[in-house]
Amino acid sequence: MMANMLLDVRGLSVGVMQGGRSTALVDGASFSVSAGEVMGLVGESGSGKTITCRAMMRLLPSAATQVTAGQVLFEGQDLLLLGDGAMRAVRGQRLAMIFQNPLSHLNPVMTIGAQIAEPLRRNQGLSRREAHTEAVDLLRQVGIPDPARRISDYPHQFSGGMRQRAMIAGALACRPALLVADEPTTALDVTVQAQILRLLLDLRDRTGLAIVLITHDLGVVGQTCDRLAVMYGGRVVERGRVAEVLARPRHPYTAGLLASQPGRGVPGTKLPSISGQPPAPGELTEGCRFRPRCTLAADICASRIPQPHAIADGWISACHRSAETQALEPAA
Amino acid sequence: MSTHPLLAVENLVVSFPVPMGLTDIATLRRRRVRAVAGVDLIVNRGETLGLVGESGCGKSTLSRAIVGLVPTEAGRVRLDGRDREGMSAPDRRAWHRRVQMVFQEPHASLNPRMTIGQTLGEVFRVHRICPPAEIEARVGDLLEAVGLRRDFANRRPHGLSGGQCQRVGIARALAVEPDLIIADEAVSALDVSIQAQVLNLFMELQRARGVALLFVSHDLTVVRHLCQRVAVMYLGHVVEIGPADAVLHAPLHPYTAALVAAIPQPGKQSLADTALMGEPPSPLNPPSGCPFHPRCARAISICASAMPEPRRIAQTTVWCHHAEDTPALQPERII
Numbered sequence: 001m002m003a004n005m006l007l008d009v010r011g012l013s014v015g016v017m018q019g020g021r022s023t024a025l026v027d028g029a030s031f032s033v034s035a036g037e038v039m040g041l042v043g044e045s046g047s048g049k050t051i052t053c054r055a056m057m058r059l060l061p062s063a064a065t066q067v068t069a070g071q072v073l074f075e076g077q078d079l080l081l082l083g084d085g086a087m088r089a090v091r092g093q094r095l096a097m098i099f100q101n102p103l104s105h106l107n108p109v110m111t112i113g114a115q116i117a118e119p120l121r122r123n124q125g126l127s128r129r130e131a132h133t134e135a136v137d138l139l140r141q142v143g144i145p146d147p148a149r150r151i152s153d154y155p156h157q158f159s160g161g162m163r164q165r166a167m168i169a170g171a172l173a174c175r176p177a178l179l180v181a182d183e184p185t186t187a188l189d190v191t192v193q194a195q196i197l198r199l200l201l202d203l204r205d206r207t208g209l210a211i212v213l214i215t216h217d218l219g220v221v222g223q224t225c226d227r228l229a230v231m232y233g234g235r236v237v238e239r240g241r242v243a244e245v246l247a248r249p250r251h252p253y254t255a256g257l258l259a260s261q262p263g264r265g266v267p268g269t270k271l272p273s274i275s276g277q278p279p280a281p282g283e284l285t286e287g288c289r290f291r292p293r294c295t296l297a298a299d300i301c302a303s304r305i306p307q308p309h310a311i312a313d314g315w316i317s318a319c320h321r322s323a324e325t326q327a328l329e330p331a332a
Numbered sequence: 333m334s335t336h337p338l339l340a341v342e343n344l345v346v347s348f349p350v351p352m353g354l355t356d357i358a359t360l361r362r363r364r365v366r367a368v369a370g371v372d373l374i375v376n377r378g379e380t381l382g383l384v385g386e387s388g389c390g391k392s393t394l395s396r397a398i399v400g401l402v403p404t405e406a407g408r409v410r411l412d413g414r415d416r417e418g419m420s421a422p423d424r425r426a427w428h429r430r431v432q433m434v435f436q437e438p439h440a441s442l443n444p445r446m447t448i449g450q451t452l453g454e455v456f457r458v459h460r461i462c463p464p465a466e467i468e469a470r471v472g473d474l475l476e477a478v479g480l481r482r483d484f485a486n487r488r489p490h491g492l493s494g495g496q497c498q499r500v501g502i503a504r505a506l507a508v509e510p511d512l513i514i515a516d517e518a519v520s521a522l523d524v525s526i527q528a529q530v531l532n533l534f535m536e537l538q539r540a541r542g543v544a545l546l547f548v549s550h551d552l553t554v555v556r557h558l559c560q561r562v563a564v565m566y567l568g569h570v571v572e573i574g575p576a577d578a579v580l581h582a583p584l585h586p587y588t589a590a591l592v593a594a595i596p597q598p599g600k601q602s603l604a605d606t607a608l609m610g611e612p613p614s615p616l617n618p619p620s621g622c623p624f625h626p627r628c629a630r631a632i633s634i635c636a637s638a639m640p641e642p643r644r645i646a647q648t649t650v651w652c653h654h655a656e657d658t659p660a661l662q663p664e665r666i667i
Contacts, residue, residue: 044523044524044525045523159611189550190552190595190596191590191591191594191608191611192611193594194608195609197596216524218524218598219595219596222598223596223597256525257524258598260525260528261553261598262551262554262557262558263552263553263554263556267556267557267558268535268557268558271528271532273525273528273529274528277493277495277526278523
């Protein structure tokens with residue numbers, strides 16, 4: 001396992017400077033990804049999943065948002081220590097990212113082909129003609145019909161699903177080892193979502209690509225990921241293999257999230273829901289951030305931050321009451 | 333009580349003009365896109381009808397046309413058998429009071445400069461529901477009914493979370509004590525844990541007040557949980573309508589089957605193989621015959637030439653040429 005460890009994020013913290021004080025957005029997040037593995041990073045809006053990945057990619061939105069602690073070991077080197085030039089080379093060639101809304105990440109006045117060919121010429125030194133041939137081939141690989149003709153289209157001429165395919169083609173241009181996919185199917189319809197997820201899994205099977213899939217949808221995680229890390233209020237609260245964690249979640253938040261999915265209980269009956277709402281950044285920094293919404297909360301939860309501890313091999317939960325959570329209702 | 337259903341939509345057509353391009357101007361051609369292409373459906377008193385389909389299928393336009401937010405080209409919308417066309421202004425206002433809408437974007441559907449109390453109080457004033465002196469108390473009662481504290485009346489939308497804003501949106505719809513609430517993707521913008529809270533609120537209100545619900549959503553698991561009957565739309569047409577159990581567990585229309593198969597569920601270990609190829613065609617150039625035939629695995633020549641007539645099988649109505657010849661499709665039983 002350690003031998004083919006591709007990415008190892010250790011104790012990553014990200015803070016934003018507000019009025020001279022740093023407010024934590026991500027607080028000590030740790031997880032790892034092996035070659036050829038699909039890792040789901042799950043959480044609700046504001047849980048810090050996107051900021052974690054942006055920090056990993058060194059693409060944080062503003063100078064006020066900064067990594068305050070931790071390491072991002074990728075293929076053995078700490079990305080946080082690299083110079084800008086070296087980081088650009090890693091980002092272009094070994095590490096790629098795709099986003100929720102392709103239209104805002106594709107250049108509207110460049111053809112799809114030119115956008116895919118650009119990194120090929122820049123990073124791999126291909127000639128114009130070679131890059132064009134390669135781009136057509138990439139579009140074919142991601143399932144764009146008639147790629148030789150569609151390569152001269154502009155982004156507005158593509159449908160939502162095709163734009164996401166084009167963005168995947170661009171991300172794969174330099175054969176990265178790891179693809180970070182930030183909610184890649186959230187804006188798509190379910191039938192198109194299934195096509196895109198299938199494409200990502202096919203690419204993994206064919207090329208050994210590892211994927212970090214950021215999503216809020218446990219259904220997507222169940223069907224596509226090997227392992228998952230659940231984030232809440234900037235902290236990773238539970239991680240492990242999907243089959244185990246979703247069958248018997250050991251953190252009360254994971255259990256609550258799973259139970260509030262409609263489609264499991266008897267139609268028309270009250271859905272189990274998590275009362276209240278997630279904490280804002282800077283709120284509840286002492287103790288467990290989930291405690292006001294937790295049915296198992298005790299005194300210790302207010303005073304001490306729960307540390308991650310092993311439930312089983314490769315399965316970690318950060319909860320003071322883990323001994324009691326075995327009684328949580330298992331998934332249907 | 334009359335024998336009419338609460339809401340009856342008959343052969344409703346909604347179309348929008350398409351901006352003219354150069355060739356259109358040269359040929360003096362004015363094109364229109366038919367977002368809703370002749371829809372019939374009913375909603376009974378106190379029931380929940382789910383309206384599902386992918387983006388662009390016309391489900392939002394249909395729900396907006398029912399409340400009169402977009403003009404209709406043809407067809408009727410009746411409430412207790414009465415069409416609002418040709419009504420006098422006071423009758424029309426009374427008609428509209430009985431059908432209320434809850435929108436998708438919780439923040440965008442509230443005026444940011446008004447307090448929650450002003451937003452809700454306005455409804456009581458406009459519809460002259462109670463004397464001005466009672467408005468404050470009524471607003472407080474309403475907030476409690478949707479699970480918010482009375483002091484929320486003094487706050488403005490920006491201080492509220494998405495789930496709280498959506499509760500205000502529901503309170504606004506409830507203020508006039510409607511018979512029908514149309515909820516257009518009302519929980520889609522909410523996180524799962526908050527979504528469950530709002531769905532519970534819908535079910536509670538329905539039980540307590542007997543209000544009927546037309547629940548428009550792309551999320552079939554939500555619809556399965558909430559709705560007694562389901563209508564499936566594709567390219568402006570309803571292709572299947574019937575009891576939720578039947579439509580979602582033994583669909584008769586191939587499109588419904590594909591939609592059900594594509595739902596991601598935590599308990600499912602792998603992606604379904606029956607995922608549909610391609611994407612819906614543009615409503616600007618709808619296909620001939622059955623709107624689904626270019627993507628349908630069962631399509632034969634008649635599907636390309638003739639629009640299927642409605643067929644009634646058990647309690648389901650389905651628009652498919654093959655509905656009688658084949659047994660119900662069995663997608664992997666997941667919801």
